[in-house]
Amino acid sequence: MSEKHAAGSPAAGEARGGAAITRDEVAHLARLSRLALGEDELDHLAAQLDVIISAVARVQEVAAEDIPPTSHALPLTNVFRPDEVRPSLAPEQALAGAPAAEDQRFRVPRILGEEA
Amino acid sequence: MSSELTRRTAAELAELIASGQVSAVEVAQAHLDRITAVDGRIKAFLHVDAETALAQARAVDERRAAGERLGPLAGVPIAHKDVFTTADMPTTAGSKILEGWRPPYDATITRRLREAGLVIIGKTNMDEFAMGSSTENSAFGPTRNPWNLDRIPGGSSGGSSAAVAAYEAPLATGTDTGGSIRQPAAVTGIVGTKPTYGGSSRYGLIAFASSLDTPGPFARTVLDAALLHEAFSGHDPMDSTSIDRPVPPVVEAARRADVAGLRIGVVRELGGEGFQPGVQARFNEAVELLESLGAKVTEVSCPHFTYALPAYYLIAPSECSSNLARFDAMRYGLRIGDDGARSAEEVMALTRAEGFGPEVKRRIMLGTYALSSGYYDAYYGKAQQVRTLIIRDFEAAFEQVDVLVSPTTPTTAFPIGDRVDDPMAMYLADLATIPSNLAGNAAISVPCGLAEEDGLPVGLQVMAPTLADDRVYRVGAAVEKALEDRWGGPLLAKAPELAEADR
Numbered sequence: 001m002s003e004k005h006a007a008g009s010p011a012a013g014e015a016r017g018g019a020a021i022t023r024d025e026v027a028h029l030a031r032l033s034r035l036a037l038g039e040d041e042l043d044h045l046a047a048q049l050d051v052i053i054s055a056v057a058r059v060q061e062v063a064a065e066d067i068p069p070t071s072h073a074l075p076l077t078n079v080f081r082p083d084e085v086r087p088s089l090a091p092e093q094a095l096a097g098a099p100a101a102e103d104q105r106f107r108v109p110r111i112l113g114e115e116a
Numbered sequence: 117m118s119s120e121l122t123r124r125t126a127a128e129l130a131e132l133i134a135s136g137q138v139s140a141v142e143v144a145q146a147h148l149d150r151i152t153a154v155d156g157r158i159k160a161f162l163h164v165d166a167e168t169a170l171a172q173a174r175a176v177d178e179r180r181a182a183g184e185r186l187g188p189l190a191g192v193p194i195a196h197k198d199v200f201t202t203a204d205m206p207t208t209a210g211s212k213i214l215e216g217w218r219p220p221y222d223a224t225i226t227r228r229l230r231e232a233g234l235v236i237i238g239k240t241n242m243d244e245f246a247m248g249s250s251t252e253n254s255a256f257g258p259t260r261n262p263w264n265l266d267r268i269p270g271g272s273s274g275g276s277s278a279a280v281a282a283y284e285a286p287l288a289t290g291t292d293t294g295g296s297i298r299q300p301a302a303v304t305g306i307v308g309t310k311p312t313y314g315g316s317s318r319y320g321l322i323a324f325a326s327s328l329d330t331p332g333p334f335a336r337t338v339l340d341a342a343l344l345h346e347a348f349s350g351h352d353p354m355d356s357t358s359i360d361r362p363v364p365p366v367v368e369a370a371r372r373a374d375v376a377g378l379r380i381g382v383v384r385e386l387g388g389e390g391f392q393p394g395v396q397a398r399f400n401e402a403v404e405l406l407e408s409l410g411a412k413v414t415e416v417s418c419p420h421f422t423y424a425l426p427a428y429y430l431i432a433p434s435e436c437s438s439n440l441a442r443f444d445a446m447r448y449g450l451r452i453g454d455d456g457a458r459s460a461e462e463v464m465a466l467t468r469a470e471g472f473g474p475e476v477k478r479r480i481m482l483g484t485y486a487l488s489s490g491y492y493d494a495y496y497g498k499a500q501q502v503r504t505l506i507i508r509d510f511e512a513a514f515e516q517v518d519v520l521v522s523p524t525t526p527t528t529a530f531p532i533g534d535r536v537d538d539p540m541a542m543y544l545a546d547l548a549t550i551p552s553n554l555a556g557n558a559a560i561s562v563p564c565g566l567a568e569e570d571g572l573p574v575g576l577q578v579m580a581p582t583l584a585d586d587r588v589y590r591v592g593a594a595v596e597k598a599l600e601d602r603w604g605g606p607l608l609a610k611a612p613e614l615a616e617a618d619r
Contacts, residue, residue, distance in 0.1 A: 026481065033437065033484045034444075035477060036465035045481060048539055052482060055540055056426040059498040062505065069500030070507060072327045072357075073556025073582075074314050079356040093220040099451035108446050109460045 021050045119616070121146035122283040126192045126340040129286060133180075133191035140180075140191030144173035144235050147193045151238070151284045153616035159259050160269075160279035162198050163206055164238035169193070172235045179233065189347055190233030195285040197276050198239040199246055200226050200331070201320040209322040210242040210254040210272075213443050213450045213471030223320025224355065225289060225331055225348045232347050237285050240275030244473045245440065246291055246324045248272050249299055249545035250535065253475040258532055261304055263572055263611050267529035270300025270545075273334070277304040280334045282614060287344050288334040293325050294428050295524075295549025297332045298561035302524035302575025305563045305607045307341045307592065308334045310549075312582050313556035314359040316345075317352035325435035326357075328428075328553045336608060338562060338593040342370035345585070361583060369586035373593035376410035380591070381517035385421040386548045386577075392527040394567025398574040399523040402564040405598050406521075406591070416517060418509035423502045424550045429543060430486045430499035431554070437483030440476070443468060478539060507555045514581045519591055522548045524561040524575030552579050560588040562595055563607040573607060 026046040030037045037045070091104045100107040121129070121143055132138045148166050155161055176191045196202060199209050201219035208214040222230065230236070243253040251259045251274030259274045261267040262282040269278040273290030277300035280288050290297040292310035301308025309332045316331045323329060333344035345366050352358040382403055387396060407413045445451040445467035446460065453466040472480070486495040513520055526547055535542040552559040561575040576595060580587035600606055 021485070025485075029481050029484050029488070031465075032488070033480045034441075034461065034465045034468055035472070035480065036462070036469040037477070038469075041469075041477075045478065048478060049481060049485070052429065052478075052539055053485070056429045056495070056499075058426045059423060059430065059502050060494060062420065062423055062502060064501075067501040067504050069497060070503040071500055073503075073507070073554070074357060074359070076357065081353070089220055096220060097217050097448035099445060099449070100454070106447055109454050109456075109458055109463045111460050 021046060021053055119146065119150065122150045124286065125337050126189060126286040126335060126343060127337070129192050130189050140173040140176040140235060141170060143191060144169050144193055144237065147237050147285055150616075154282055154614045155284060156617065157260065157265060157614065158262060158278050158282050158284070159257060160240055160275045160282060160284055161195070161238045162208060162210070162241050162256055162275065165205060168204055169235055169237050172230075176233045176235060187232030187347060189287070189343055192234055192287060193237040193285050194229060194234045194344075195237050195240050195276055195279045195288040196226060197242050197273050197288070197290045199242060199291055199322045200289060201322070202226050202236065202239065205236065205239055207239065207322070208256075209246070210244040210256065211471065211473070211476070212255040213467070214448075215255070215450070217448060219320075221320060224317040224352045226320065228348050234287070234347070240273070240279050240288060242275055243272035244476050245322065245436070246272040246293055246296055246329070247436065247475050247479055249295070249542055250530075250532070251275060252532060252536055253473055255473055260532070261529045262614060263305065264529065266531055267572065268303070268532055270303040270529065272296040274300050276334050277301055277306060277308065280304075280306050280336060281608060281611070286336065287340060289348075290332060290334055291321060291324075292330045292332055292549070292553065293328045294432060294553050295546035297334065298524050298549045298559060298575065298577060299545055301334060301561045303529035303573060305573030305611065306334060306336050307338050307560065307562050308332065309341050309345060309560045309585075309588065310552060310558065311345060311349065311585055312359070312558045314357050315363070315558075315583070315585065316349050317355045317358050319352055319354040323439040325432040326439060327435060328432060330553070336606065338560075338589055338596050339367070339370045341560070342366040342589045359583070364583060364586040366586050366589045369590040370593045372590055373597050374409070375406055375591055375594045378411045378519065378591065379517040380406055380411045380413045381416035381513055381520045382413060383421065383513075383520050383522045384415050384417045385419065386522035390526055390544075390547070391523055392567060392569070394569045395523050395525070395527060395574045398565035398567060399576060402576045402595055403521065405595065409594055409598060414517060416513045416520060418506075418513055418551070420502060420505040420509050421551050424506055424554055425543060425547055427499040427502035427506070428546075428550045428554060429482070430495050431503065433479040433483035434486045434496050435483070437480045437487065440480055443471065503554045506551055510551070510555045510557060510581070518580070519587050520579040522577050524548060524577040528567045528570055528572035528574060548577060557582045558585040558588050560592045562592040564595065564599065565607065566610065
């Protein structure tokens with residue numbers, strides 16, 4: 001991995017064209033993805049992601065500006081139904097797989113950090 | 117009788133049960149015995165509960181005795197890929213993050229098949245969250261190919277393909293996001309279908325890439341696959357992408373099994389360079405066979421198919437990074453590091469790092485990258501444009517021909533461990549199957565022989581337009597019939613016998 005990309009992300013929209021993904025970028029992606037990765041894992045992933053991203057960048061060769069994007073193979077239309085009260089899961093069922101529960105609710109770690 | 121029952125097709129078993137010659141309990145027991153005898157070596161199953169399976173079979177026998185009209189597959193055992201939720205069995209999606217989780221409800225497909233009287237014999241091994249082409253990414257260890265225990269059984273539905281190929285179950289379900297039904301079917305010598313997207317319900321399926329995931333059947337014959345396809349398909353109000361149209365007549369097509377006058381296109385871009393010579397040779401013979409049966413064969417070009425793989429490896433990880441955000445250690449599954457001092461965000465990051473395997477992490481990171489500001493247009497946006505071009509390639513091709521064919525996979529089953537450290541090499545396994553996922557149309561893989569160089573099964577892929585699922589069964593059944601006449605029986609009869617261990 002070359003030094004020149006070590007700090008920060010390349011400019012927005014810049015095509016990769018062989019440019020490497022830096023270890024710092026990978027660490028940033030891990031934070032965004034909520035994955036507490038170890039140093040070894042970051043090194044390993046940086047190398048692999050670099051190879052994969054270089055390979056998939058081929059998509060930039062073909063699609064001209066006038067091609068509309070397709071996000072879904074089916075033409076989707078909104079599906080409506082009457083707003084009716086119906087039976088749902090009982091609280092015990094909903095909580096059955098919870099790592100921690102209390103008073104018919106999910107018990108979670110603190111949400112706000114000390115700096116908040 | 118017991119071991120003989122496991123060699124029967126689903127259609128034969130259903131008939132034996134319906135005519136009262138055997139009970140659903142006997143059939144379930146025969147398959148449970150087979151699992152006990154061979155699954156220690158195959159490892160197709162993550163969960164088998166004999167008592168629950170036998171109780172379901174007894175219930176079917178009682179319903180029949182009471183004169184209830186049951187579906188055409190009543191009493192036949194089925195193995196479900198562990199990505200389908202089952203209210204009475206654990207569901208893990210092959211991941212440590214869901215180890216031991218018991219869903220509070222059934223997937224629509226699970227429920228429909230239960231109501232039709234099929235007996236759930238167990239849950240099958242899979243690549244974690246259906247990400248992979250070899251079943252080596254399962255957190256619970258790899259499944260082995262019944263043809264050669266040192267080889268992969270395909271993926272991500274490799275547990276299901278191995279279970280059917282090893283006579284542990286006559287039928288199984290799988291999901292196909294980039295080829296995860298067709299590729300394992302091809303490399304284990306059985307039949308697997310990716311139905312039209314939206315033709316089979318995704319409700320109760322643990323999501324990987326929502327615009328691509330398609331549940332479908334595994335079986336040892338084309339007719340069996342069609343029977344299962346018909347039994348679980350149809351509109352589901354619980355899935356907003358479910359198509360509200362009649363199910364194509366797939367069983368009728370499988371019985372018809374004729375291709376006279378049908379126009380068949382060989383996709384130029386899916387063959388030749390990069391395809392194993394033995395795979396290409398069997399495919400070429402299958403094409404000649406179709407021609408001899410009266411089909412009109414032409415070569416068709418789909419120029420953008422070569423961009424399908426890169427587009428897929430941007431779109432699928434993008435959707436995966438979003439779908440897997442639900443594994444947040446708060447409401448179900450694993451929770452790591454909740455010591456009272458750490459914040460929810462820290463616990464979430466620790467849990468996900470511990471609970472997800474390498475391939476899942478790779479894809480979450482890749483998806484997060486492709487969707488991040490500054491890269492979105494250059495990667496995800498471009499991939500979606502490629503998707504349009506692939507759909508247009510299919511449309512142009514289907515103006516000239518009724519179905520398209522190709523080898524299902526570029527190679528036969530590769531050795532376990534061969535590609536684990538080389539993601540791009542692993543991704544190539546789905547080269548020929550991915551275009552149909554991006555376009556959403558129907559496709560099947562049927563056995564078309566053994567590759568000379570390694571004696572392992574080769575699959576023929578047949579692709580048809582959206583909602584023309586019946587065409588893939590018609591062609592698949594014609595090929596199956598002609599080849600079985602030539603071989604004097606099914607391809608699977610050529611597989612080495614798995615010695616049954618003493619019980």
